[in-house]
Amino acid sequence: MKQHICTHINGEAAEFLCDPGDTLLQVLRDNLQLTGTKEGCGSGDCGACSVMLDDRLVCSCLVLAVEAQHHQIGTVEGLATGDRLHPLQQAFLDHAALQCGICTPGFLVAAKALLDHNPSPTESEVRFWIAGNLCRCTGYDKIVRAILAAAENMRDSHAGAQS
Amino acid sequence: MQYQAPTRLDDVAALLASAGGHGRVMAGGTDLLARFAGGMPRPAVLVDIKRVAELMVIEQDSDGGFTVGAGVCGAAINENAILRQAWPGVTEAMDLIGSVQIQGRASLGGNLCNASPAADSVPALIAAGASCRILGSRGERTLAVADVIHSPGKTCLGTDEFIVSFYLPPRPARSADAYLRLIPRSEMDIAVAGAAVNLTLDDEGVVVSASVALGAVSPVPLLVPRAADVMLGTRLDNDVMVQLKSVVSASCRPINDKRGTIDYRNHVAGVLAVRAALIAGQRATAKERA
Numbered sequence: 050m051k052q053h054i055c056t057h058i059n060g061e062a063a064e065f066l067c068d069p070g071d072t073l074l075q076v077l078r079d080n081l082q083l084t085g086t087k088e089g090c091g092s093g094d095c096g097a098c099s100v101m102l103d104d105r106l107v108c109s110c111l112v113l114a115v116e117a118q119h120h121q122i123g124t125v126e127g128l129a130t131g132d133r134l135h136p137l138q139q140a141f142l143d144h145a146a147l148q149c150g151i152c153t154p155g156f157l158v159a160a161k162a163l164l165d166h167n168p169s170p171t172e173s174e175v176r177f178w179i180a181g182n183l184c185r186c187t188g189y190d191k192i193v194r195a196i197l198a199a200a201e202n203m204r205d206s207h208a209g210a211q212s
Numbered sequence: 213m214q215y216q217a218p219t220r221l222d223d224v225a226a227l228l229a230s231a232g233g234h235g236r237v238m239a240g241g242t243d244l245l246a247r248f249a250g251g252m253p254r255p256a257v258l259v260d261i262k263r264v265a266e267l268m269v270i271e272q273d274s275d276g277g278f279t280v281g282a283g284v285c286g287a288a289i290n291e292n293a294i295l296r297q298a299w300p301g302v303t304e305a306m307d308l309i310g311s312v313q314i315q316g317r318a319s320l321g322g323n324l325c326n327a328s329p330a331a332d333s334v335p336a337l338i339a340a341g342a343s344c345r346i347l348g349s350r351g352e353r354t355l356a357v358a359d360v361i362h363s364p365g366k367t368c369l370g371t372d373e374f375i376v377s378f379y380l381p382p383r384p385a386r387s388a389d390a391y392l393r394l395i396p397r398s399e400m401d402i403a404v405a406g407a408a409v410n411l412t413l414d415d416e417g418v419v420v421s422a423s424v425a426l427g428a429v430s431p432v433p434l435l436v437p438r439a440a441d442v443m444l445g446t447r448l449d450n451d452v453m454v455q456l457k458s459v460v461s462a463s464c465r466p467i468n469d470k471r472g473t474i475d476y477r478n479h480v481a482g483v484l485a486v487r488a489a490l491i492a493g494q495r496a497t498a499k500e501r502a
Contacts, residue, residue: 069258
C-alpha cells in the first residue's frame with residue numbers, strides 16, 4: 050500500500066506517495082523529478098546520491114523514502130540561490146573539478162556539509178571527508194583544490210560581511 | 213513489506229512478536245538496505261527504531277557509566293566529547309566504519325546485530341566489558357556484548373527481541389582503551405584484522421586490569437583472556453609486548469580469503485594488539501596527568 054509522506058525538501062514543504070520499500074533516491078528522482086541527485090552504486094559505496102537528512106550527510110540510496118516523514122531533506126537543487134551559483138558550484142567550474150559530472154552533485158552536497166561543519170578544513174580533512182564520494186574522471190585533485198578555494202572564498206565573504 | 217516506526221519500546225517488541233519471525237529491526241539501514249538492493253528478500257514487517265527515544269540517547273550515570281542507545285549514529289557518538297574522552301577506543305572503532313555518509317546513519321546496535329566477523333565496533337565493546345539491554349515481548353534481559361554473536365550473521369536474539377542500549381561500565385582513573393584495524397587503504401574498507409585493548413594502570417603505571425578482543429580473525433569477534441593476562445602486573449615493557457604478540461597470533465582462527473592469508477592475519481593481529489596496548493597505556497597515563 051502506498052504511504053503518504055509529508056516532509057521538507059530544500060526548505061519547502063513537500064509531500065509524496067511511495068511504497069514502503071522505495072528508497073529516498075528513487076522518490077527524489079522518479080516521483081519528485083529532482084534528478085540532480087544521481088544513482089551510482091545503489092549500495093552506499095559511491096556517494097553520488099548524497100543528500101542531507103536533517104543535519105546529517107547520508108546516501109539517499111540507503112534511506113527509505115518513508116523515513117523522510119517530518120524530517121528535512123537537502124539536495125543539490127537547494128545549493129544555488131536563483132541564478133546565483135553556490136561558491137562551491139562556482140569553484141568546481143573555475144577549477145574544472147568535473148569531467149563527466151555524474152559524481153558532482155554528491156561531491157557538492159558532501160563538500161557543503163563539510164564547510165558548514167568546518168569552515169577552514171585542511172587538505173587532509175577535505176580528503177578524508179570526501180572518502181565516501183567516488184570519481185572515475187578527475188583523480189580528485191581538482192575537486193580538493195575547488196573545495197579548498199570555495200572555503201577560502203566563503204571565509205573572505207563572511208569576513209567582508211562582518212566588517 | 214510493511215514499514216512501522218513506533219515511538220515506544222513496548223510497541224517495538226509487540227510488532228516484532230506479531231510478525232512471528234518475519235519482522236526485522238532497522239536502525240541506520242546501512243547494512244540492511246544495501247542487502248535489499250542486492251536482492252535479499254524483504255521482511256513482512258520492517259520496524260524502524262529511530263523514533264524511540266530510549267534508542268537514540270547517550271547518557272552518563274552519576275557513577276560514570278554510559279548508556280548509549282542502540283540506534284545512535286556514529287557521528288553523534290563521536291561528537292560526544294565526554295564519551296570520547298572516557299572511551300577513546302570504543303568511539304574510534306565506531307568512527308572507522310564507512311564514510312561520513314555511513315557515519316550519519318550506522319549504529320552500534322546495527323553493527324553488532326549484523327554479526328559480521330569483521331565488525332569494527334564489536335571488539336572494542338567486548339574489550340570495554342560492555343553489556344546490552346535486550347527487550348522482547350516476554351521481558352527484558354542483559355547480556356555481555358561478547359555473548360551476543362552466535363556465528364557469522366547470527367545473533368542469539370529471539371525473533372521478538374531487540375537491543376535497546378549499550379552500557380559502558382564506570383572505570384577507575386588511569387583507564388583507557390584503543391582499537392586499531394588494518395585495511396589495505398586508508399579509508400572505506402573492511403578490516404583484515406582488528407584489535408581492541410582496554411587497560412587500567414595503578415599509580416606506578418603497572419597494569420592492574422586488562423582485556424584484549426580481536427576482530428576479523430575468527431568466525432566471531434574473540435575475547436582473548438590469555439593475552440590480557442600477559443600484561444597484568446607489567447609496565448608494558450618490550451619483552452611483555454613480544455609475548456603479547458605471540459599469544460595473540462596463536463589465538464587467531466582466521467580464514468584465507470582475498471583480504472588476507474591465515475599467516476598474514478595471525479601476524480597482523482599480533483602487531484595491532486601490541487600497538488593498541490601501547491596506545492591504551494599512553495592514554496591511561498595521559499589521563500593521570502590531565
